Each structure stands twice: as structure tokens, then as C-alpha cells.
Amino acid sequence: xxxxxxxxxxxxxxxxxxxxxxxxxxxxxxxxxxxxxxxxxxxxxxxxxxxxxxxxxxxxxxxxxxxxxxxxxxxxxxxxxxxxxxxxxxxxxxxxxxxxxxxxxxxxxxxxxxxxxxxxxxxxxxxxxxxxxxxxxxxxxxxxxxxxxxxxxxxxxxxxxxxxxxxxxxxxxxxxxxxxxxxxxxxxxxxxxxxxxxxxxxxxxxxxxxxxxxxxxxxxxxxxxxxxxxxxxxxxxxxxxxxxxxxxxxxxxxxxxxxxxxxxxxxxxxxxx
Amino acid sequence: xxxxxxxxxxxxxxxxxxxxxxxxxxxxxxxxxxxxxxxxxxxxxxxxxxxxxxxxxxxxxxxxxxxxxxxxxxxxxxxxxxxxxxxxxxxxxxxxxxxxxxxxxxxxxxxxxxxxxxxxxxxxxxxxxxxxxxxxxxxxxxxxxxxxxxxxxxxxxxxxxxxxxxxxxxxxxxxxxxxxxxxxxxxxxxxxxxxxxxxxxxxxxxxxxxxxxxxxxxxxxxxxxxxxxxxxxxxxxxxxxxxxxxxxxxxxxxxxxxxxxxxxxxxxxxxxxxxxxxxxxxxxxxxxxxxxxxxxxxxxxxxxxxxxxx
Numbered sequence: 001x002x003x004x005x006x007x008x009x010x011x012x013x014x015x016x017x018x019x020x021x022x023x024x025x026x027x028x029x030x031x032x033x034x035x036x037x038x039x040x041x042x043x044x045x046x047x048x049x050x051x052x053x054x055x056x057x058x059x060x061x062x063x064x065x066x067x068x069x070x071x072x073x074x075x076x077x078x079x080x081x082x083x084x085x086x087x088x089x090x091x092x093x094x095x096x097x098x099x100x101x102x103x104x105x106x107x108x109x110x111x112x113x114x115x116x117x118x119x120x121x122x123x124x125x126x127x128x129x130x131x132x133x134x135x136x137x138x139x140x141x142x143x144x145x146x147x148x149x150x151x152x153x154x155x156x157x158x159x160x161x162x163x164x165x166x167x168x169x170x171x172x173x174x175x176x177x178x179x180x181x182x183x184x185x186x187x188x189x190x191x192x193x194x195x196x197x198x199x200x201x202x203x204x205x206x207x208x209x210x211x212x213x214x215x216x217x218x219x220x221x222x223x224x225x226x227x228x229x230x231x232x233x234x235x236x237x238x239x240x241x242x243x244x245x246x247x248x249x250x251x252x253x254x255x256x257x258x259x260x261x262x263x264x265x266x267x268x269x270x271x272x273x
Numbered sequence: 274x275x276x277x278x279x280x281x282x283x284x285x286x287x288x289x290x291x292x293x294x295x296x297x298x299x300x301x302x303x304x305x306x307x308x309x310x311x312x313x314x315x316x317x318x319x320x321x322x323x324x325x326x327x328x329x330x331x332x333x334x335x336x337x338x339x340x341x342x343x344x345x346x347x348x349x350x351x352x353x354x355x356x357x358x359x360x361x362x363x364x365x366x367x368x369x370x371x372x373x374x375x376x377x378x379x380x381x382x383x384x385x386x387x388x389x390x391x392x393x394x395x396x397x398x399x400x401x402x403x404x405x406x407x408x409x410x411x412x413x414x415x416x417x418x419x420x421x422x423x424x425x426x427x428x429x430x431x432x433x434x435x436x437x438x439x440x441x442x443x444x445x446x447x448x449x450x451x452x453x454x455x456x457x458x459x460x461x462x463x464x465x466x467x468x469x470x471x472x473x474x475x476x477x478x479x480x481x482x483x484x485x486x487x488x489x490x491x492x493x494x495x496x497x498x499x500x501x502x503x504x505x506x507x508x509x510x511x512x513x514x515x516x517x518x519x520x521x522x523x524x525x526x527x528x529x530x531x532x533x534x535x536x537x538x539x540x541x542x543x544x545x546x547x548x549x550x551x552x553x554x555x556x557x558x559x560x561x562x563x564x565x566x567x568x569x570x571x572x573x574x575x576x577x578x579x580x581x582x583x
Binding site: 226 | 431432433434435437438439441442443444446447448450451454455470471474475478490491492493497498501502503511515516517518523526528575578579581583
């Protein structure tokens with residue numbers, strides 16, 4: 001398995017690999033322990049990126065076996081005829097094969113320590129977690145579902161932003177998801193909580209994700225409206241170490257707290273009031 | 274008028290200079306008069322040819338044309354008694370109350386500036402979180418005074434800088450969109466030049482969204498899209514086509530409510546006429562929206578976004 005800030009079950013099934021080298025502290029770690037440790041380096045605490053399926057497994061009861069994914073048939077299609085450098089429909093197909101998911105977000109309902117919650121779980125491996133119509137529509141629907149059931153919504157966001165291949169349709173997912181979150185807050189008395197994962201940027205961060213009642217982040221996640229390269233290009237110099245990372249955002253008062261992966265189940269339960 | 278021309282307009286400008294030279298001379302010989310007539314005919318044809326089938330990339334170029342009026346031109350021309358709201362300070366996004374043909378309105382516009390100095394002063398039309406906070410403040414005032422809101426948008430995008438990030442650019446944009454979506458007054462957004470991504474969206478969650486004929490509204494700049502997809506900016510013209518970012522594209526996708534026409538050869542050639550055309554649409558739309566009940570307005574506004582299917 002390649003531990004390069006990127007761990008994905010569909011792509012990594014080679015059981016013969018027992019040891020991994022942590023890309024952060026460079027120490028050798030035993031793979032089984034690494035996985036038991038929720039894909040966090042047991043030595044330095046570096047949080048590796050995980051796919052939506054792993055996230056479900058480590059977050060929900062019974063290793064996520066009872067998690068119910070919803071609206072899986074809601075997907076983006078090539079509305080614009082975006083044909084270069086390869087057809088968008090082909091890109092979608094490739095990403096489906098790569099991740100085993102039909103879109104860049106999984107939405108659904110499940111239980112955490114017995115408490116029922118709705119969840120929005122982005123998968124960065126699917127086109128960089130980008131938000132087009134399919135992703136936006138799933139988010140809209142899960143907020144409606146959660147309002148109906150009066151259960152809390154937890155959003156685990158990892159996204160490069162709006163999906164270019166759907167042009168302005170993607171940008172319009174910002175007001176759409178903001179509206180959905182706002183209606184949820186009006187209709188239910190349950191919280192909507194965002195947990196920013198590495199990385200959360202652009203149109204996902206600048207829309208529903210930041211309209212939550214409470215905003216948390218995993219350690220060392222890159223979080224910002226503009227990506228670091230765009231900022232460096234604009235200002236013409238290198239960014240300081242740690243800029244746009246969770247710890248920096250906490251210090252600046254841009255998030256409420258940092259939640260380690262081993263704390264997430266307890267964190268969720270605390271908000272299930 | 275200063276003669277700045279885009280590459281695809283250069284030939285046209287050469288003809289225009291020749292025509293002007295002859296027209297400025299007295300006592301033209303019959304031969305010269307004939308030449309002048311021929312030049313004018315050539316110009317008419319070339320003008321038609323140049324502007325009748327513009328590519329998306331050419332429209333992007335026109336949206337950024339150095340002679341294209343910036344927001345402050347339209348504001349000076351069409352609005353009076355601008356009373357600025359200046360809290361918090363933002364150099365790119367200007368907000369205030371103003372008069373439009375006898376109707377008091379709340380106005381927000383992104384100003385890019387025309388001269389080099391103005392451009393720097395206005396940070397090239399890139400608002401920061403302060404700007405979006407100021408816009409939320411404007412909406413609050415508009416609601417309390419029951420005034421319709423008009424936004425004139427011309428921005429390459431929200432400012433991607435260190436301070437902007439430190440002060441919560443993303444949260445500011447999200448709040449701005451939500452505030453506009455729930456504003457209990459009529460809202461009109463017009464993309465008058467560049468409608469750059471989230472920075473434009475933050476001011477465009479309106480009852481009526483218009484894009485001027487040679488403006489564009491896009492999820493990403495053609496250059497940005499090109500550098501992601503093709504690893505350099507040279508494919509920006511192709512990206513402009515792929516992104517379906519022209520007013521015409523967006524209207525046929527049902528993403529905007531209308532296209533505001535521009536004079537022949539774009540607003541850059543005839544800013545006064547462009548202003549009149551903008552005023553016409555604003556006036557008609559205001560009348561229409563002011564006749565609606567606030568609840569009906571909000572419900573239609575929300576349905577427009579929530580019920581779209583692709």
C-alpha cells in the first residue's frame with residue numbers, strides 16, 4: 001500500500017505488504033496497527049487521507065455494515081458536452097471504477113454508538129471530491145431526509161471545490177446546498193456539524209460546509225477558499241509553513257475545534273442532543 | 274476615446290483610423306471621396322464579420338476589454354445620490370443606497386478601475402471577506418427600509434490572498450450567498466463584465482440574474498481551467514468553449530433569466546448605449562419584482578435554485 005497521504009481500499013488490496021513507511025515521520029509502521037489506528041500513524045499522529053468507505057467503516061457502529069447509503073442513483077452527467085482532454089462521461093466512468101463509488105460524495109444514515117445520524121461523506125479520490133450537480137443534489141436530498149427524520153447531519157468534507165466539467169451548473173451547487181442546509185436548520189432542532197478533512201477548499205468550503213452550526217477539522221487538514229498555489233501566484237511569494245492548516249485556522253478563529261480521528265465517534269455522540 | 278483594440282479588432286481599427294483621417298480633411302478630391310466610400314463599405318463588412326460570430330474566447334476578451342466600461346461608469350450614468358456604506362472597508366466591492374429613476378435602491382458593485390492606479394486601488398476588482406460582510410450589511414439596511422437590491426458584478430474572483438484567507442474568505446462568501454438568498458426584498462444581479470466563480474456567485478443569488486451580451490459567468494477562468502486540464506494556460510480559448518460561459522450558453526442552460534444586449538461591437542465601443550440598455554432591463558425588472566409579494570418572491574427564488582435538474 002502506498003502511504004502517501006492517500007489510502008484507498010479499492011485500490012489497495014495487496015495483503016502481502018505488512019510494513020509501511022510513514023510519509024510524515026519516515027518511520028516504519030506495521031500495516032495492521034496502522035489500520036487499527038484508523039489510518040493514523042501511531043508514532044507521529046499523521047492523519048492519512050481515507051476514502052468514503054473507510055470513513056464509514058471507522059465512524060459508524062458495526063464497522064459501518066448497517067450504514068444506509070441513500071440516493072446512489074443521483075449522479076452527474078455530461079450536460080455541457082465537456083469533451084477535452086477526454087470526454088467527461090469517460091472521466092466519470094474511470095472514477096467510478098477507481099473508487100467503487102458512483103459520485104464524489106456518499107450520503108446516507110447510520111448509527112454512532114446507537115444514535116441515528118445523517119452523513120455527508122466526500123471522497124477526494126473521486127475527481128478530487130469536486131462538487132457538480134450529482135454531489136449537490138445528494139446533499140440537498142440528505143438535508144431534506146434529515147429534516148424529515150429530525151436527526152443531526154454530519155458533513156465530512158474533502159474537496160478541491162466546484163467541478164469544472166459542469167461549468168456554472170457546479171457553481172450553482174453553492175446556493176443550492178446552502179439553501180438545503182438553511183431549511184434543515186429551520187425545520188429541525190438537530191445540529192448540522194461540519195468536519196473539514198484534508199483538503200477542503202473552494203466552492204464546497206465556501207458554501208454549505210461553512211453554514212454549519214459547529215465547524216471542526218481533522219488535524220493538519222488544508223482548509224481554504226483559494227488553493228495555496230493560486231495564492232502564491234497572486235502574491236508572488238511562498239506561503240508560511242502551516243498556513244491554511246487546521247491548527248492555523250483554530251488560532252485565527254476560523255474553526256471551532258480540531259477533532260482527532262480517534263475522537264470522532266465521541267464527538268458525534270456529544271452533539272446528538 | 275483611447276484606441277485600445279483586441280487582436281481580432283486590430284484590422285478594424287486600422288480601417289477606422291484611415292476613415293477618420295480622410296474625414297478630418299477638407300476638400301476631398303473625387304478620388305479620395307471614392308476611397309472613403311470604399312473604406313466605409315469595407316469597414317461595414319469587416320465590422321459585421323468581426324462581431325457577428327464571436328467565439329466564447331473572444332467574448333471573454335470583450336468582457337475584459339480595456340475600453341469596456343467598469344461598474345462605476347454605469348453607476349455614475351444611471352444612479353444618483355449614492356450614499357456609501359463603508360463598514361467594513363473593502364476596495365473592490367462598493368455598497369450603498371442610491372436613486373434609480375426615482376426609486377430608492379440598495380446598490381452593490383464590484384469596481385475594477387480603469388487606469389493602472391485605479392486598478393491597484395480597487396485590487397483589480399477582487400473583493401475580500403470585508404466586502405462580502407459589507408454586502409450583508411447592505412442587505413440588512415435594504416430589508417429594514419424595504420428597498421430592492423441591485424448588484425453589478427465585474428470580478429475575476431474573490432481575492433486569493435493571505436489576509437483574505439486569515440479573515441475567512443470562504444465563510445464570508447457562504448454567508449453572503451445565504452444572506453442574499455433570504456433577503457426579504459427584490460434582488461437583481463447583473464454580470465456586466467467578468468463573473469468570476471465564487472466571488473461573483475456571492476453577489477448573484479438573486480431573483481433575477483442577467484448577463485450582458487459580451488460578459489461571461491464561469492466556475493473558473495478559462496486560463497485556470499486550461500492550466501488544470503492541459504497543464505498550461507495556452508488552451509484558454511478551448512477552455513472558454515468547453516466551460517459554456519457565455520450569456521447565450523447560460524441562458525440556454527436555464528441558469529440565468531436573461532441577456533442584456535450590447536451596442537454593435539460591444540459596450541467598449543459605445544458605453545452610453547450600453548448603459549441605456551442596462552437601464553432598460555433594470556427598470557422593467559424592478560417594476561415586475563416590486564409588484565410581487567415578498568413571500569412569493571422568496572419562494573420563487575428558492576425554487577429556481579433548488580428545483581433545477583441536470
